[in-house]
Amino acid sequence: MNITEVLNLADELVFAQTGKHLDYLQEAILQGTVEGQTYSKIAEETYASEGYVRDVGSDLWKILSEGLGKEVSKANFRSVLNKSIKFHVSSTTVKNFVGINNVNICPEHSRSPTQPQQPQATPTALRLDLGNAPELFNFYGRTEELATLDRWIIQERCRLIALLGLNGIGKTTLALRLIDQIKSQFDYVIYRSLRYCPSLSTTLTNLRAAFSPDSEGPNTLETQLTDLIAHLRQFRCLIVLDDMQMLFAGGKLAGQYQSGYEDYQDCFKAIAQVNHQSCLMLLSWEKPLMVSTLESENLPIRSFLLGSLGASATGILRDNKLLDEPNWDELINLYQGNPLWLVQTAGLIREVFAGRVSDFLAYKTVILCEPLQEDLAGQFHRLTAQELAVMGQLSQEAEPVCLAQLLHLTQFSPNECFNLIQSLSRRFFVGSQEQEGVRRFFLNPVLKEAVKNWRASATADRL
Template sequence: MDIAAALKLADDLVFVQTGKRLDYVQEAILRGTLKKRTYTQIAKEVYSSSSHVRNVGSELWKILSEGLGENITKASLKPILEKGTFYNYQFAIVENVTGENITVNKNVNICSKKARSPATPQNPQPTAKQPRIDLGDAPEILTFYDSLRDSFASRTSQLTTLENWILASRTRLISILGLAGSGKSAIALQLIPQIHHQFDCIIWRSLRHSPPLSALETDLIKFLGDRQPTELPSIIEYLRSHRCLIVLDDVQTIFSSGQLAGNYKPGYENYGTFFKQIGESCHNSCLVLLSWEKPREIAALEGDHKNCQTLQLNGLGESARELFTEKGLLESENWSELIELYKGNPLWLNIVSTIIQDLFDGKVSAFLSYDSLVLGDLEYLLHQHFQRLSESEKQVISWLANQTAAVEISNKPRNLELSPSEFLKALESLRRRLLIEKVQTDECTLFSVQRAIAEYVKTNIK
């Protein structure tokens, strides 16, 4: 049996059992299984985690097993197909739908409950949507870390928050903010399989090459509307008539370097108008922005919690232990200190874990014995953030990095050659870039810099 025929028959069987059609993850699992691919390989194709694909697969095999009256597993699917059971099933549903049980040759009962014909279902249930999906610009995510032990800031909790905003609150504009390596793309890609059935179209585009807004809009409309260039409506028109999910990655690349956060490059100011229009206009869709820094329009629109929301990603917390285990690090009693030093950033911890394994044979205590924090390749990542700073921001973050504890800002430091207004603007800009942290106490608000960032500043900014 060829793959197309197998998918068609599996789709019919799943519909008879559940009233729903195969979704794109289930279809990818079936197709990959028939091509002898692993769950990890299939997960890469659908931009999801191996664990999620494995769970979907387990449920799919259960549905097929109940329908066929045979134990279907990833390993047994192809032999059962070759044996012809699916062919018998096809004959049964075409010829023997009685509204009760469906049977095949040898008196095998393949459906213990009232069956639905794939062509003319009795008492049909709503069919799950099969959206058109284009994730061509999405990065490859190999692992999605999470842990119930870190429930306050866990990725599962954050996924639930995003899902509620998009599906329950119908939020139109969402920004997911985080430093390089914090997991913005990973959480967005993990979210898509959970909500894809609610959309007509899903598209992921990266702004890493700073496309002009006109080029981006044309690209989006061509895909969303499946139209030829001569028939393009406005993007808002299409977002109103269809339910679309648009993810724009690397949004920080359309902002200017050397200026305060949120200032657009010359010629890119219309992106601000576009974001504002998406947030304020009445439509059925959602735009998700992934960025190192918050666009100014987002800050202005956040007063309306229903239409615009921001999720700032924190570190993995204790769930980072899963990463250390995979890397083969030793001395688990020291792992919490390592997580705190690098604030649980997944990519940062991955870089540091590689250093510990290569230079210290996995011994965390030997790595921590150094007086200064080791950055390694993390220095290059931080350089990408710091080359974007204005001169006033560099002064302020240098001052903060050299403090021994979090400080209050009721008065501008005398040694900074900035006016009070410039000082406060620089602080606010650094907050939007996520480079400084706010510490709330009973008496006042304090500000500080992460240890890794402070180490970079002391070494590279004079």
């Protein structure tokens, strides 16, 4: 008997005894047992503790023992099940059925372990829970970005996608538009923000309430995660977690979790690596280290860096009633096609320059309105002192610089300098480009001006 038959028959036997199908951990225990794995190995692959796996296994063997009428354990499971199976064929009641002792099991109700587990109660309609998502009033462009994300989720069945980019670039807007475009493909669509840094237990409890609002959920972190993955296997779910960067610590290199929030990484890693039929999308302006490690064209894990809105940003300027349309492309390029930066700057142009873009651009410099400077200053507060030193040096350079130049200018050791550049790149503050086979690094004009203002303000505060 192959593993598919073992799991199908065990599932039907458990269902006959309990009215419930095998959950993902029970399946993993059975498959690991057939393959000769230890409980320790099964625990490692399912991101559960060995003690918890042993407890679930013990309960499972008891259920199978009652159903088969003989003692079943991890050691004898395969041989007992093989000896207990009898095949019968009947043309009067059902075309065929499997009999295990006194339990008749119809193969038509069996399922492949590679297919999604059938829930006890399948939703009859989409359950859309957007929680505290902002209302989407306008959407500009992003046709290619939508097509790529649609393909990754619907066709390639990616389990985890990180949607990344600078603050204000439009990650939330794109995610909400994507939800509207593909929601009919899911049983559940859930949006939550991590802006106020909920604990993992709080987030898992919140997600469970979206699945089963009237039932009491498990009360340990381990069982909460097991319960979530069971739902991801039983149903086709799209879960969007926004503002992931708030889980990361300030004053440390990019992607390091705050103390007490490290268990989020284990949760996300389990969702990325355990087999299920759902998708988790993480929105962040700091790239998680886990994503950098796991993403691959051969794995169902992806990251998408959202860039300039490009020519579609003219819609923002038009809605903000700016004048001098022939000059709009220059304004868009100067502010990196960042929707938030353009909206904030458009307010300044309306109030100070009566909406005339040409008058604003005549000053031949990047002008940062107060809201934009404050937003960027708030992000600079999260950087390490060493990162700020690198940013300060880059802000003074007229041209992109290579690593050798940066090492000379900053006096950091090679190890320090490389880690700092990597961290700033993961925050999307530092850009890079190839010039004559050499990678060079730079700040975009908005960030360069913001850093100069930041350093001037810090110097004034010290005087």
